[in-house]
Amino acid sequence: GEWTPQIFITDAAGNTSDIIDGETFTIDTKPPAADANSLSVSLVHDAQNDTGALKDDSLTNNASPLLSGKAEAGALVRVTIDDEETLTYEGVADKTGHWSIQVDGELEDGEHVASVSLIDLAGNESDAVESAPFVVDTKAVDEDPTGGLAQNGLNDTGLSSEDGITRNVRPTLVGTVDADAQVTVRVDGKDFAAVVDAKTGDWTLNLAQFLKADLMNGTYVPLITVTDRAGNVSDPFEGTPFVIDTLSLIHI
Numbered sequence: 001g002e003w004t005p006q007i008f009i010t011d012a013a014g015n016t017s018d019i020i021d022g023e024t025f026t027i028d029t030k031p032p033a034a035d036a037n038s039l040s041v042s043l044v045h046d047a048q049n050d051t052g053a054l055k056d057d058s059l060t061n062n063a064s065p066l067l068s069g070k071a072e073a074g075a076l077v078r079v080t081i082d083d084e085e086t087l088t089y090e091g092v093a094d095k096t097g098h099w100s101i102q103v104d105g106e107l108e109d110g111e112h113v114a115s116v117s118l119i120d121l122a123g124n125e126s127d128a129v130e131s132a133p134f135v136v137d138t139k140a141v142d143e144d145p146t147g148g149l150a151q152n153g154l155n156d157t158g159l160s161s162e163d164g165i166t167r168n169v170r171p172t173l174v175g176t177v178d179a180d181a182q183v184t185v186r187v188d189g190k191d192f193a194a195v196v197d198a199k200t201g202d203w204t205l206n207l208a209q210f211l212k213a214d215l216m217n218g219t220y221v222p223l224i225t226v227t228d229r230a231g232n233v234s235d236p237f238e239g240t241p242f243v244i245d246t247l248s249l250i251h252i
Contacts, residue, residue: 002026032075032118034126041069041079041116043134044100050134051231053180058134061230063106067114067131073097076119080128082112090119107136137230147175147185147203147224148240156242164242169214173205175239177226186223186236188215219243 005022043049044066045056052059071077071093079101081087087107093099112135115128150172151161158165173194177183179201183194187207194205207215222239 026122029122029124031124032120032126034071034118034129036129039069039071039077039116039118039126039129041067041114041129041131043114043131044068053182053229053231057229058132059230060134060136061138061232063109063136063138064103065107065134065136066100066102068098068100069116069131070097071099071116071118077101077116078119078125079114079116081107081114083115109136109138111135135230137228138232140232140234141178141181141226141228142234143178144237145175145177145183145203145224145226146239147173147183147222147237149242150174150204164240165245166242167244167246169244169246170208170211171215171242171244172207173222173239175203175224177201177203177224178228180229182227184225184227185239186225187220191225215244217244217246 002024003026004024006019007022008019009017043058043060049060049062049065050056050058051061067079069077073093073095075093077091077093077099079089079091081103089101089104091099091101111133113133114131117128118126149156149164149166153161155166155168155171156162156164157167173185173187175183177196180198181196181201183196183203184191185194185205192205192207192210194203196203219241221241223236224239225236226234
């Protein structure tokens with residue numbers, strides 16, 4: 001409640017002054033009320049902060065993501081990540097009750113949980129409300145994916161179905177990567193998106209669906225780039241070389 005000190009002075013002779021009121025002050029030990037309906041925190045679900053395959057999958061390759069939420073307009077919020085004192089931040093909700101805080105430094109790869117609480121003018125802190133877990137993944141695929149000419153009679157037409165020689169000028173390429181990844185294959189200087197089986201990681205690229213002109217005779221080395229579920233893009237990996245040969249033997 002409110003308290004007003006009353007001040008009077010007694011001098012050395014014992015004379016006492018009139019009583020004057022001091023400055024009123026307030027004692028407030030009651031923490032502000034907060035619950036999941038009035039207070040929230042989450043990873044910002046946009047292309048920079050939720051970089052996963054889905055726009056709201058809470059998977060990110062951003063180690064310093066933006067967190068946001070709602071609170072009472074003008075309220076001071078305190079955000080802590082993983083209950084770590086060194087990962088505690090404060091911000092103020094705007095007039096609409098929206099607030100956002102950028103993580104300072106870089107979070108380690110793995111799962112994280114943020115909690116938010118209200119701080120009133122007296123410094124009392126409300127109960128915390130937790131976010132849904134979010135995952136930081138900054139490491140691109142480091143295992144070589146496989147990829148090369150499909151080894152069947154339509155695409156590997158050489159004497160052996162595994163010799164990588166074909167007369168098919170728009171062949172199909174196949175390979176394997178981690179499940180849920182996206183695959184881009186560069187052939188003859190052009191990039192093509194392969195179709196990936198989300199369960200097995202097997203990928204297929206039918207060049208007949210993309211090429212407007214036949215590939216020329218010669219050797220080709222497919223360059224395979226893998227984008228994982230968190231949006232990390234690998235360095236290009238070299239697939240298995242293949243040879244296109246449409247020249248017929250000439251008998252003299």
